Amino acid sequence: MARDGIARRTNRADAAMQLSRNRKRGALQGRLVHWLFFACAVMSIVTTFGIVASLLSQSLGFFREIPLWDFLFGTTWSPILRDAEGNRHYGVLPLVSGTVLVAALAAAVAVPAGLAIAIYLAEYAPDKIRRTIKPILEVLAGIPTVVYGYFALTFVTPMLQRIPLRPFQEDLLVFNALSAGLVMGLMIIPMVSSLSEDAMVAVPRSLRSAAYALGATRLEVSLRIVVPAALSGIVASFILAFSRAIGETMLVTLAAGATPRLTFNPIESIQAMTAFIVQLALGETPRGTLEYNTIFAVGLLLFAFTLGMNVLGQFLVRRFREEY
Amino acid sequence: MAKAAVTALLHPRLALRKRIGGAAYVAFVLAIFLGLAGLASLLVRVLWEGVPWLSWHFVTEYPSRFPEQAGMLSAIFGTLWIMGLTFLFTVPVGVGAAVYLEEYAPKNWLTRIIEVNISNLAGVPSIVYGLLGLAVFVQILSLGRTVLAGALTMSLLVMPIVIIASREAIRAVPSTYREASYGLGATKFQTVRDVVLPHATPGIMTGTILAMSRAIGEAAPMIAISALVFLTFVPTDPLDKFTVMPIQIFNWVSQPQAGFRGIAAAGIIILLGVLLTMNAVAIYIRNRTQKRSEE
Structure with missing residues (x-):
């Protein structure tokens, strides 16, 4: 009778330990997965950043040669063909x-x-x-x-x-x-x-x-x-x-x-x-x-x-x- | 008689107002017919011009200077390559982002920024994605004008569509399912993997098909990546050069000879055929799952 009780108690303790071990592994896995999903979501911010950065950095060379004002308010656009005087317009x-x-x-x-x-x-x-x-x-x-x-x-x-x-x-x-x-x-x-x-x-x-x-x-x-x-x-x-x-x-x-x-x-x-x-x-x-x-x-x-x-x-x- | 008099007294000009209402109704119906007529004339035009040029040879031959000999084999294979890789890149990341936003994300400023950002990305013109791909994938990562660079660009382009559709599908899974799963002792990840995602799969699939059908018709960003339009080989690995069906069609439409207009229409028939099939599949999946959830 008493022995049975002890056996049952140890079984219960084993199960509890097993469960807590599972929980720990689950918690670790959970955190890992959490960060993985988070990384996927952050991809969208990386994309926006990439768009802005690539547009800005590549057009920097352009604005170094052509003043922003001339670009935004100029009324002639011929960046490839030259006019009679040999000028391009931006x-x-x-x-x-x-x-x-x-x-x-x-x-x-x-x-x-x-x-x-x-x-x-x-x-x-x-x-x-x-x-x-x-x-x-x-x-x-x-x-x-x-x-x-x-x-x-x-x-x-x-x-x-x-x-x-x-x-x-x-x-x-x-x-x-x-x-x-x-x-x-x-x-x-x-x-x-x-x-x-x-x-x-x-x-x-x-x-x-x-x-x-x-x-x-x-x-x-x-x-x-x-x-x-x-x-x-x-x-x-x-x-x-x-x-x-x-x-x-x-x-x-x-x-x-x-x-x-x-x-x-x-x-x-x-x-x-x-x-x-x-x-x-x-x-x-x-x-x-x-x-x-x-x-x-x-x-x-x-x-x-x-x-x-x-x-x-x-x-x-x-x-x-x-x-x- | 008396009733009519009372009506006239209570509602002056009612007859006139009713007549205006009737005229407006006619105008509304006409607007619908305008839309339908536009669609119908587009389809009829394409079929009329294109059907005579459709042949087996058209899908098995390479482009040519002579419209009678030209085919779109290289474009068809290019499209298959781009679609396949885009699917591989987009689905895991898109679904992952949707799972994060629906199941994990805390309600804070960062989450809000991500959400606003995704809806803004959905509205960025496709040619801008082409420029992003040209600067980052083609030049900085030196992938060159290859299938891989094209597929990566296309993935970024359709990612918002997949994320938005997957979020809706995940949100539609009843919370009682999740609670039942937690009640049985499942962890959050187990719940997501074994309960939420299986139930959201039809919705995610519908969204993915719609995203792919957007991708298949996009010419502008692919032109920025691939540039050349006259290819007489089929890409065999991701680092080959490529062309896609819409670029090939664009190229043919811009040729002056009438024959090229004809094969452009034939190409459009194939493109629209693939698109309509994909959309029909998406609608079928949606209807079937709707019926099941009603039962």
């Missing part, structure tokens, strides 16, 4: 105007269309139609941009060229900002519509019910209750879509041309910042030359633009989330 404004022109045309298409689609999907559409149309429209966002470039260059431009402009303007060129902008508008419609729709769906039902009870029509509820309540989310969708349009590369490279020009005339041929980077990257520019550094200077400007807009857009998204 004023980035023509690239900026080209980029903004195409993005503005895209916004002119995508903002009204995307908002209308969002209102329809959030306020009007029966569930079944909503579930069919949403994924189809999202296919637009998944198509590679080089395909849109093909579409703009070989289909939309020839179609636009049939519209007679003669009395007022020259004929539309093969490469033009208009066609690239319109097609880019099509491309970013789902960005505007799905983010705006999310914002509208998040508006509490009670607000709508109150407006209906006061005798408002469906359109009045949509435009005067839901849209204002979801406004920061909607504006955020515009900003994020615009930023996407500014960073877009293959479409503007293929369809908008390679002639940097300070203009806001959509039927002219222009060059976007991204298209310039591709143009030089295709040429396998050797490292350390001014041309090579120029790519990074333009890239730095592009990065700063899009980062600013993304931060603003995300701030707005978060604000509207906190409201309800």
